[in-house]
Amino acid sequence: MSDPSLPRRYPNRLGLLGWLGKGRHGIERYLYTLHRLTGLALLGFLTFHIFVTSSRLLGRQVWEPIMALTHHPVFQAVEFLIFVAFGFHALNGVRLLLVEMGFAVGRPEEPVYPYKSSLNKQRPLMLTMMVLTGLFILLGGFEFFALDH
DSSP states (O other): OOOTTSOOOOOOSSHHHIIIIISSOOHHHHHHHHHHHHHHHHHHHHHHHHHHHHGGGGOHHHHHHHHHHTTSHHHHHHHHHHHHHHHHHHHHHHHHHHHHTTTTTOSOOOOOSSOHHIIIIIHHHHHHHHHHHHHHHHHHHIIIIISOO
C-alpha cells in the first residue's frame, strides 16, 4: 500500500525519444526548448568572443595564431550556425514579448481546450515568426556563403 502523502510517480514509457518527438508536446514546446538551447549557444559564443578579443592584450604573437583559426572553414560554418541561432532567438523573443505583453492573447474566454486564443492569435504569430526567421536565415546564408567577404 502506498503512502498518500508521497507524490505520485508516473513511469516514463517513452524515454529520451519521448522528449525528442514522440510525446504529447506541441510545437510550442519545441520552440521553448530551441529558444533555451540557442540562448546557451549565444552565451557560449559571447564567452569565446571575449576570450579571443582579450587575447590581443597578450601581444601580437598570441593574437595572430588565434585570429588565423577564425579563417578555417569549420569555424566559418560554426559562425553561420551562431548567426542562425541569433536570428531564431531574436525573432522568437519578439514573439514571446508580444504574447507576454498581451498583444497576442485575445479576449478573455472560458478556458476550454483547445484554447481559441492560442489557435487564433498565437499560432499565426508563431508561423509568421518562423517564416521571418527562415527568410532572415536564407538572406544571411546568401550573404555569408555567396557574396565575397
